[in-house]
Amino acid sequence: MTTTTARKPDETVEPQQGKVGAPLFEVFIRSQNGLNHRHVGSLQAPDAKTALLNARDVYTRRNEGASIWVVESSKITASSPSEKGPLYDPSTSKIYRHPTFYCIPDDAGAI
Amino acid sequence: MYAQMIASQASDEDPKRLAAFQKRIDAGEKIEPKDWMPSEYRKTLIRQIGQHAHSEIVGQLPEGNWITRAPTLERKAILLAKVQDEAGHGLYLYCAAETLGISRDQLTEMLLDGRMKYSSIFNYPTLTWADIGAIGWLVDGAAIMNQVPLQRTSFGPYARAMIRICKEESFHQRQGFDIMMKMCNGSKEQKTMAQNALDRFWYPSLMMFGPSDSDSIHSEQSMAWKIKMNSNDELRQKFVDQTVPQANLLRLTVPDPNLKWKDKRKGYDFTMPDWDEFLAVINGNGPCNADRLSARKKAWTEGQWVRDGLQAHAKKNANIMIAAE
Numbered sequence A: 001m002t003t004t005t006a007r008k009p010d011e012t013v014e015p016q017q018g019k020v021g022a023p024l025f026e027v028f029i030r031s032q033n034g035l036n037h038r039h040v041g042s043l044q045a046p047d048a049k050t051a052l053l054n055a056r057d058v059y060t061r062r063n064e065g066a067s068i069w070v071v072e073s074s075k076i077t078a079s080s081p082s083e084k085g086p087l088y089d090p091s092t093s094k095i096y097r098h099p100t101f102y103c104i105p106d107d108a109g110a111i
Numbered sequence B: 001m002y003a004q005m006i007a008s009q010a011s012d013e014d015p016k017r018l019a020a021f022q023k024r025i026d027a028g029e030k031i032e033p034k035d036w037m038p039s040e041y042r043k044t045l046i047r048q049i050g051q052h053a054h055s056e057i058v059g060q061l062p063e064g065n066w067i068t069r070a071p072t073l074e075r076k077a078i079l080l081a082k083v084q085d086e087a088g089h090g091l092y093l094y095c096a097a098e099t100l101g102i103s104r105d106q107l108t109e110m111l112l113d114g115r116m117k118y119s120s121i122f123n124y125p126t127l128t129w130a131d132i133g134a135i136g137w138l139v140d141g142a143a144i145m146n147q148v149p150l151q152r153t154s155f156g157p158y159a160r161a162m163i164r165i166c167k168e169e170s171f172h173q174r175q176g177f178d179i180m181m182k183m184c185n186g187s188k189e190q191k192t193m194a195q196n197a198l199d200r201f202w203y204p205s206l207m208m209f210g211p212s213d214s215d216s217i218h219s220e221q222s223m224a225w226k227i228k229m230n231s232n233d234e235l236r237q238k239f240v241d242q243t244v245p246q247a248n249l250l251r252l253t254v255p256d257p258n259l260k261w262k263d264k265r266k267g268y269d270f271t272m273p274d275w276d277e278f279l280a281v282i283n284g285n286g287p288c289n290a291d292r293l294s295a296r297k298k299a300w301t302e303g304q305w306v307r308d309g310l311q312a313h314a315k316k317n318a319n320i321m322i323a324a325e
Helices: A048-059 A081-092 B015-026 B039-058 B060-064 B073-098 B104-112 B129-150 B156-184 B188-207 B220-224 B232-249 B275-285 B289-302 B304-324
Strands: A024-030 A038-044 A067-072 B260-262 B267-269
Touching: A024 A048, A038 A048, A038 B073, A038 B156, A048 A067, A048 B073, B039 B060, B039 B073, B039 B104, B039 B156, B039 B220, B039 B289, B060 B073, B060 B129, B060 B289, B073 B104, B073 B156, B104 B289, B129 B156, B129 B188, B129 B232, B156 B188, B188 B232, B188 B275, B232 B267, B275 B289, B289 B304
Parallel strands: none
Antiparallel strands: A024 A038, A024 A067, B260 B267
8 A cells, every 4th residue: 555645745736846944733632621632734833842832822822722732744644545445445335334234123122 | 805816727637537526526525635636726726825825914914003003902902813813814824725735935935026916905004093993894804705605615625724714703803893883982083083994995895806707807617616606796795785784883984975775686786996996906006015015025034033043943952852862
């Protein structure tokens, strides 16, 4: 399976010219305890510590966060859209993985 | 709008691929950065999102003019918060544009050397405090009119940026109207100031939606790709119909002798702005174009040492960490 790095332009993008600025970070925020961190966006920062501070300013100005994660975008390995078939098709035929596949008489009660 | 006169044309790629792409869009699917997309779709989006982002950033300047002169500490805090939001909006949009394979530095350089534009509206000066009210009420009001439908645009990162922006934008419009209400209920001088602000910002606000549909540059392709959701005239009409009753509520007069409610079509007849003025402003000859661009250039050049310093610090710390391992 070939993988590509998130945000790396695919083959249809003209290659970037000119200087590239500070690295890109993806920002994840837990809006309250008990919930998952959720991807909210990205930002550029020279290092992770600054990225965290910037994320605080950009993404939590209205109490949206209880916790922030930042991760350099280049560290993320992402699947490619062209792999959609091989990756996900095998699961579509396995309908027996869903509870609704089985007919159980009403008399059986809670099951 | 915040993005004006964005022409789009059909791509000359494999018709089969184009048709499959169009089918996805028609089915309401979102296009994500790594999906295949026609090169014209990508190019048009870069121009549109880039112009939109530049507008958010340049849009801070007319309002920034009044931060030190806001009439009360509370108004000052509110205006600061609004201007800070605009910086955030610019950032969301630059990030969305970057997923299309262009860097933020490239976009900034294109703004500074005049290859990219920003909305015509930010080339008008803010002469009095009432202008800050008029901007929030009219300019942010017009922006919302355009941005709400764009939340459903076909390009995922753009749609998501719009959702975040719209969430924050309604405070902007309301704080502007709040300023106008205060001034309209104030002294005679304050009311006059509010009326003057409406007089000066009315037509430039109407220009934000871009030229009339009949004179508009080709946007059929953008419509089909769901990059543009409504026609310029459609949104302008909606804006006028929404704003005139608000002006009445403020007991202000919209500076248009031809303004008339038409029962039959349930909308106002109104005078179009001066399109020659619009073209002059968008082509660099508005009252503040030179000021705005030189302010951006100054910020970019004089901020270079900060960006360099941060990078150097990050590099040094990374080296220290490696040495400690």
